[in-house]
Amino acid sequence: MNTEDVIRTFVEYFEERGHRRTTGSTLLPPPGDPVLFTTSGMHPLTPYLEGRPHPLGNRLVNVQRCLRTTDLEEVGDLTHLTVFEMLGTWSLGDYEGPRSLSWGYELLTEGFGIDPGLLHATVFGGDDQVGLDTASLEVWQERGVPVELTVEDNWWDNGPTGPCGPDSEFFLWTGEGPPRSTPTRDDRWVEVWNHVMMRHRKLPDGSLVPLPQRNVDTGLGLERLASLLQGRTSVFECDVFTPWRRLVPPLWPLDEATLRLVCDHLRSAMVVIGDGVRPANTGRGYVLRRLVRRLLTALWRDDPSRTVGDLPDELFLHTRDHFRQETGLDEVRRVLCEEERRFLGLLERGRQVLARPRFRGPLDEEDFHYLHDTHGLPRELVVNLRQQ
Incomplete structure (x- = not known):
């Protein structure tokens, strides 16, 4: 069935x-x-x-x-x-x-x-x-x-x-x-x-x-x-993920757990965008932004050159048709690629800020608040950058 x-x-x-x-x-x-x-x-x-x-x-x-x-x-x-x-x-x-x-x-x-x-x-x-x-x-x-x-x-x-x-x-x-x-x-x-x-x-x-x-x-x-x-x-492994399991591994060789997370978050982001949400710093938009950043962090762990722009049209069309949405394929792809570019810019800025002498040692709550409020660097991103 x-x-x-x-x-x-x-x-x-x-x-x-x-x-x-x-x-x-x-x-x-x-x-x-x-x-x-x-x-x-x-x-x-x-x-x-x-x-x-x-x-x-x-x-x-x-x-x-x-x-x-x-x-x-x-x-x-x-x-x-x-x-x-x-x-x-x-x-x-x-x-x-x-x-x-x-x-x-x-x-x-x-x-x-x-x-x-x-x-x-x-x-x-x-x-x-x-x-x-x-x-x-x-x-x-x-x-x-x-x-x-x-x-x-x-x-x-x-x-x-x-x-x-x-x-x-x-x-x-x-x-x-x-x-x-x-x-x-x-x-x-x-x-x-x-x-x-x-x-x-x-x-x-x-x-x-x-x-x-x-x-x-x-x-x-x-x-x-x-x-x-x-x-x-x-x-x-059920049939709704068949095209994902067929098309993603040849594009991005990933271990099984990472493959699941990337496929889930990409598919979920497509559905959220298809329902009219756009990335933002609060509310629904922040949930979408967090999904995209989590999948990109996992995707770039082994190869920073990977990009969501490489995804084949079939995955966008399959997701849209399964959920009976009407948002155009090009619009969904555009939102994802724009968010990817924005995240790349934030990562570069974050690396420069964290390279300062003040942030080379252990960080306390005041540091995390400063990095978020002054430089727009969320705690999760700061932790990930320091682990790289």
């Missing part, structure tokens, strides 16, 4: 069960939203989870592109991406957790053909405010799926306040031989699908009050699921 097959199977399954497909928005939240980028499929639906009627009804399904900077340091491993797509379903005060979990189990085992013996579940074990999620536990026990009870790992919230609730997660065994241990004790169990029973609102003092309606919010990473269904050990 390629990713388009996965999307079609997922959406049609839930449409047959009364869900209406919503249009996946861009990475940019609506005006006035304090979050820089959409981080999950539920983010644009927050008002409806809190009780506002949705124009399409109370059963929804969609495919939402997301960006998470919280995972930035983990990009380059087998499972994390900066920009990714999230398959999601919602019950807005309609059905509850057991039905959602039963449908999820059926789709994974019958729709996607996953061996039930390779599944493990986790369930919220209860704390001093909310008890054990017995309804979810019973679903798994009836199907013979092993269950691990946790507390913090199975409680979902989107910040210090707002909608929250216990969740139950599906894990798939990716190791050789029969499954062993549990998801919290063996990382060969890979999280596939999270079902959140969103029933509470967290207040600033940490207390919980009931939401006006009892919701279910589920999220399933498209690239992660596709890689597992395709028998791959890494999200970077």
Whole structure:
């Protein structure tokens, strides 16, 4: 199954069960939203989870592109991406957790053909405010799926306040031989699908009050699921990265971890630019700038002559078409190349400043502040330059 097959199977399954497909928005939240980028499929639906009627009804399904900077340091491993797509379903005060979990189990085992013996579940074990999620536990026990009870790992919230609730997660065994241990004790169990029973609102003092309606919010990473269904050990080996793995290594010989980071950050930067963001020193523009500088730092580690201007058109077109964007190829390439030239100038200025006698010894906080405020040299860049 390629990713388009996965999307079609997922959406049609839930449409047959009364869900209406919503249009996946861009990475940019609506005006006035304090979050820089959409981080999950539920983010644009927050008002409806809190009780506002949705124009399409109370059963929804969609495919939402997301960006998470919280995972930035983990990009380059087998499972994390900066920009990714999230398959999601919602019950807005309609059905509850057991039905959602039963449908999820059926789709994974019958729709996607996953061996039930390779599944493990986790369930919220209860704390001093909310008890054990017995309804979810019973679903798994009836199907013979092993269950691990946790507390913090199975409680979902989107910040210090707002909608929250216990969740139950599906894990798939990716190791050789029969499954062993549990998801919290063996990382060969890979999280596939999270079902959140969103029933509470967290207040600033940490207390919980009931939401006006009892919701279910589920999220399933498209690239992660596709890689597992395709028998791959890494999200970077699923079909959406096929052109990257074919075209980048002959252009830039890189070790595997660096190849993953460079491909991820380049692809993510293309998507962010395609959604209308331009490099800047604050906000969304700074996230884009940081992505470009991180990939260039990795790219130039072995060969400073490498340039994003060498990238073939196919990678720009593939990314634009996959994410159904309209920004022209030349515009995306122009923004990347301009940012590369700007970074080259900053590096040269940084080397000259750091060569001064004042900065040859250990740097303290006052030095870092001075270098940033006076010369525009961020801490991360200063540290990298001193390591060269």
